[in-house]
Amino acid sequence: MTNYIIIKLQKKETVISTVKNTTVRPIFPFTAIVGQEEMKLALILNVIDPKIGGVMIMGDRGTGKSTTIRAIADLLPEIPVVLNDSFNSHPSDIDLMSDQVKDALDKKAELDLTHIKVPMVDLPLGATEDRLCGTIDIEKALTEGVKSFEPGLLAKANRGILYVDEVNLLDDHLVDILLDSAASGWNTVEREGISIRHPARFVLVGSGNPEEGELRPQLLDRFGMHAEIRTVKDPALRVKIVEERSKFDQDPSTCIEENRKNQEALKSKIVEAQNTLSSVEMDYNFRVKISEVCSELDVDGLRGDIVTNRAAKAFCAYHGRTNVTVDDIKTIITLSLRHRLRKDPLESIDSGQKVLKVFEKVFNDGLES
Template identity: 50%
Template sequence: MARTFPFTAIAGQDEMKLALVIAAVDPAIGGVLITGDRGTGKSTAVRGLAAVLPAIRSVTGCPYRCGPEDPADGCPHCSEHFPKGLRRPLLLEPVRVVDLPLAATEDRVLGSLDIEQALVHGRKRFEPGLLARAHRGFLYIDEVNLLEDHIVDLLLDVAASGENIVEREGLSIRHRSRFVLVGSGNPEEGDLRPQLLDRFGLSVEVTSPDDIDIRIEAVKRREAFDNDPDAFLASVAREEVRLSRRIAQGRGRLATVDVSDMIRRAIAALCMKLGTDGLRGELTLIRAARAVAALEGAASVAPTHLRQVAPLALRHRLRRNPMDEAGSRLRVERAVAEAWAA
């Protein structure tokens, strides 16, 4: 079995790692968009984080990845095999990372009629797609800016409702599909559709490290992993366990973290100053700041938490200003400083 490079061993790229950990603590935040250079550890970080997350409980044999909190009558498999409140057996399994290829068809994404069952047995049976496999896990799209428009529309519908509905070929199927959407791509190869861009809760920009020591350390760690994966994984096992516990504890504290009216006012003033459309930016910023506070064990959100996550939550929601040559992160940091000073 292929080994996953450990998340905690990734050298540099602190902003990307923070964004992914925040999304792991609060999956409802809307996912993470990672843009920038190739070979900067984007897919490695996603898979590494999934490997370190606490295992989840799933219904044994359910192809829709139902958990104990998912109602049986909302799943085609569970409603058929466990009627009238019959107890569903559970098993522990790792969090999945499901890749959505650019060439994926609508049938592969949504699910379709099982042709073999139809031809051999004459039965209409639904074959779940990628959205079923990604439930309660990660859906990863490399070069998301090149994704075909009709697939983008499907993702937008499911991301908004948390449910996949398929009605075709005499089938009518409905199942839950809640996942952390992670997209990566190079902006030089094309822009992301505004509708999909707005759906991502957090956005980070990654570049090749410009610190020679970090570059050397990154290469050394990769070489050590490739030469002896078992020894390398053992050397970082304690850090991996520490991160797993920290995420689990953050999830447990999340609902109790307080957001004061003063913080809410500061967030609203910041979004107004930056000219973000709608209220999604404010809601995401509150969620992200609360997640960071929960990770740190704080009882309430503080200004330091806002400063940490404001660029992640707002940089991709800014309107383009041809008169301002500053990058999106600098614009957000400048607005944070000015709004808080006021």
């Protein structure tokens, strides 16, 4: 159905324009984004394996960080959820369902199911802890003896993507809560002796401009991957980016339709990779070499080892293979380790180049021997 709106201009002319009867805001297609391959790869790998631990995207202003992050969410296939559940509970996976749904299943109750788009939740800088975690209605609990919980953003983001723009400006205690929930997969709210827990498994994506401040090293380490974005210098590429954006701004539906085939192909590739991931194997010698690289770089803890292993397997699955190669590891190791290196103000070499240099040394020694 087409609605006709008559718009009167200052010159008393009458123009009739057609407006499509839709309430869905158009989102720039992921496959139409030009350049920024490092950022796109990091997002895709986190979607394939959310246990990688999210991605921190740092770069110049106006480089398409927010546009790319929202585009990856729109690209993903719909997920099955329990109808009218506040936590996007999975109908069969215990780790992804709320306690209420578990109780209903234990009582052999029938659950109504539906499918929704993967949740994409924005966390504003001014958010409070109650808005993030949710609140308990103490008055109702005391007067009626009922636990009344108002879900927060962590509940809405379960099984989806939680995006924090300018994460380096977010209050440290909120960042701590975010990272703890992302690592454990659960959010617990304690108020006046009342405790409520719900699943909070999401891909945490943060973005920021390093000119506005850096994250504390112990917090930065909690992000699985770190992508650095730079302004495109090639004039021809810059023109192409401007043309794609202008085309979308002028006629979003046409731009989306032109990219539909590529979008569907990438969506199928991601789904196949998710299904293949569990069967991907990595040679024991490669795992030893990865740990040797982390040790040589003096990386604290074992998160670097774990993330590099997961990311290499996800990259392998993304390309439809089941055996990780050296090239797979080389492609993702900078993304996985560059933000875990200790800062040395006298160091002249870039952290990414340092990671690659140690990688070449360790893996080439292994090949030669």
